[in-house]
Amino acid sequence: MNSRDHERIAKALIWTAALFVLAVLAFILIYILARGLPRLDWEFLTEIPRNMGRSGGVSSTIVGTLMVTSLAVAIAVPFGIGTAFYLAEYTRGGYITRIIRFCAESLAGIPSIVYGLFGFIFFVIFLGLGWSVISGALTLSVMILPTLIRTSEEAIRAVPNIYREVSYSLSATKWQTIIKVVFPSALPGIANGIILSVGRCIAETAAVILTAGSALRMPSSVFSPTRTMAVHFYILAMEGISMENAFGTAALLIILIFLINVVANTFVNRFVAKGVKR
Amino acid sequence: MSENIKIAIKNLSFYYREKCVINDLSLNIRGNEILCVLGPANSGITTLLRALNRLCDLDAGVSMKGEILLDGKNIRDEDVNVTELRRRVGMVFDVPTPLPMSIYDNIAYGPRLHGNKGRREIDETVESTLRMAALWDDVKDRLELPAMSLSGGQQQRLCMARVLAMNPEVILLDRPCSGLDPISTAKIEESLTELKQEFTIVLAPHNVQQASRVSDRVAFMLMGSLIEEGKNADVFSRPKDQKTSDYITGRFG
Numbered sequence: 001m002n003s004r005d006h007e008r009i010a011k012a013l014i015w016t017a018a019l020f021v022l023a024v025l026a027f028i029l030i031y032i033l034a035r036g037l038p039r040l041d042w043e044f045l046t047e048i049p050r051n052m053g054r055s056g057g058v059s060s061t062i063v064g065t066l067m068v069t070s071l072a073v074a075i076a077v078p079f080g081i082g083t084a085f086y087l088a089e090y091t092r093g094g095y096i097t098r099i100i101r102f103c104a105e106s107l108a109g110i111p112s113i114v115y116g117l118f119g120f121i122f123f124v125i126f127l128g129l130g131w132s133v134i135s136g137a138l139t140l141s142v143m144i145l146p147t148l149i150r151t152s153e154e155a156i157r158a159v160p161n162i163y164r165e166v167s168y169s170l171s172a173t174k175w176q177t178i179i180k181v182v183f184p185s186a187l188p189g190i191a192n193g194i195i196l197s198v199g200r201c202i203a204e205t206a207a208v209i210l211t212a213g214s215a216l217r218m219p220s221s222v223f224s225p226t227r228t229m230a231v232h233f234y235i236l237a238m239e240g241i242s243m244e245n246a247f248g249t250a251a252l253l254i255i256l257i258f259l260i261n262v263v264a265n266t267f268v269n270r271f272v273a274k275g276v277k278r
Numbered sequence: 279m280s281e282n283i284k285i286a287i288k289n290l291s292f293y294y295r296e297k298c299v300i301n302d303l304s305l306n307i308r309g310n311e312i313l314c315v316l317g318p319a320n321s322g323i324t325t326l327l328r329a330l331n332r333l334c335d336l337d338a339g340v341s342m343k344g345e346i347l348l349d350g351k352n353i354r355d356e357d358v359n360v361t362e363l364r365r366r367v368g369m370v371f372d373v374p375t376p377l378p379m380s381i382y383d384n385i386a387y388g389p390r391l392h393g394n395k396g397r398r399e400i401d402e403t404v405e406s407t408l409r410m411a412a413l414w415d416d417v418k419d420r421l422e423l424p425a426m427s428l429s430g431g432q433q434q435r436l437c438m439a440r441v442l443a444m445n446p447e448v449i450l451l452d453r454p455c456s457g458l459d460p461i462s463t464a465k466i467e468e469s470l471t472e473l474k475q476e477f478t479i480v481l482a483p484h485n486v487q488q489a490s491r492v493s494d495r496v497a498f499m500l501m502g503s504l505i506e507e508g509k510n511a512d513v514f515s516r517p518k519d520q521k522t523s524d525y526i527t528g529r530f531g
Binding site: 092162163164165166167168169170171172173176180181184185 | 373375392440
């Protein structure tokens with residue numbers, strides 16, 4: 001067997017692996033969409049669930065998902081990005097840096113049900129927030145912090161050091177350098193981390209069911225209990241209430257995540273292509 | 279002429295951790311001259327330039343002894359404002375370093391940091407500095423394009439315009455023509471000889487020939503020590519030190 005055959009076999013193996021992954025993904029998507037899409041209609045989108053979800057729509061769970069997710073991301077992003085800038089720009093690998101990074105990485109390894117239990121005990125009971133949008137959002141914000149910190153820190157570290165030197169040499173202070181040069185350059189990477197976090201929030205069930213509850217009515221404020229789409233799907237399927245509606249919800253979830261990715265990518269690409277903030 | 283001393287370096291020694299990079303160097307830089315600091319790689323020239331605008335403060339493990347006086351004032355004194363120092367002593371790096379923003383914003387970067395200059399004032403600065411750097415005609419119709427879209431030589435002239443926009447007193451250039459073609463190099467050298475009317479220029483040339491073309495005075499450094507300094511004609515025609523002679527005639531380096 002000569003080196004050209006080696007090349008061919010290696011290529012074939014790599015192609016097979018990639019095709020296999022694609023096929024699995026395509027199968028899951030097609031299966032869920034094929035079973036879920038027929039259920040989607042205007043009523044399904046706009047009515048609140050009736051009869052435990054056997055009939056009616058899922059509008060309250062869409063609102064609940066969007067509320068919990070946006071609130072969680074809004075809470076976590078300032079802390080996550082702030083920590084990332086502290087780690088990447090303000091310390092030189094000292095003792096405190098290592099402790100913060102160790103804590104963040106430990107947080108990343110904890111199963112989400114543990115976050116749920118923590119959120120239930122701390123936010124729901126101890127702080128008396130009850131099963132509510134805010135309890136769910138706070139719990140999720142803790143859960144996504146490690147992802148945000150790590151992706152943002154990597155994005156900040158990937159900014160070429162010469163940019164910083166140029167900025168300083170043009171008489172900028174450290175803060176001006178960070179705001180005007182480092183942050184815009186790191187923004188695509190940071191946005192990527194935020195998108196990942198949004199995806200995790202939307203998809204989360206265990207942590208949310210224990211903290212935001214599973215109420216079916218339309219949430220009226222951040223202190224109302226709510227049921228997210230992922231939780232709704234879980235309950236419908238788990239308790240055998242309605243597989244049809246479960247798949248409908250799942251299809252809707254997939255479309256929602258797809259839309260968020262498209263919108264976010266367009267936003268980031270436009271920003272990068274311009275390469276400028278004025 | 280000899281009284282017009284812009285920067286006086288007195289017994290400067292510079293260390294990265296234990297390693298001595300500049301060894302007891304004393305040198306006067308006069309106003310409105312082009313001083314070429316010449317020498318092979320690892321002679322401490324980049325470090326010297328970075329010490330003059332205190333950019334070396336950013337590096338870890340740096341320590342130094344001696345004094346650097348800018349207009350008679352030690353730039354390492356406690357009460358020196360580092361950002362103001364860097365405005366007065368601008369720097370062009372050895373590779374073109376446009377920031378990831380438009381041509382216009384690159385030049386406006388310095389002026390916008392200080393004081394609330396109006397749009398028209400910044401417009402004027404952009405045009406006049408681009409003209410000084412001989413780049414205006416090339417880019418006047420595309421100031422909003424990313425600076426990265428320019429060629430290497432244009433980028434380096436943009437970097438010069440960007441430094442000029444801060445209205446500095448001294449300009450440090452660290453091998454600004456390495457990696458540039460001869461035409462770009464000639465344009466930059468031409469700008470330099472015009473700019474010395476207004477500024478003091480310290481240039482690390484990228485070869486001996488460039489030093490002989492543009493400098494008023496030459497300082498030759500080797501392994502962190504100043505071997506010789508003097509007028510261009512003196513150093514190139516009658517070098518006092520054998521090492522200088524060997525270097526400029528190409529026996530080593």
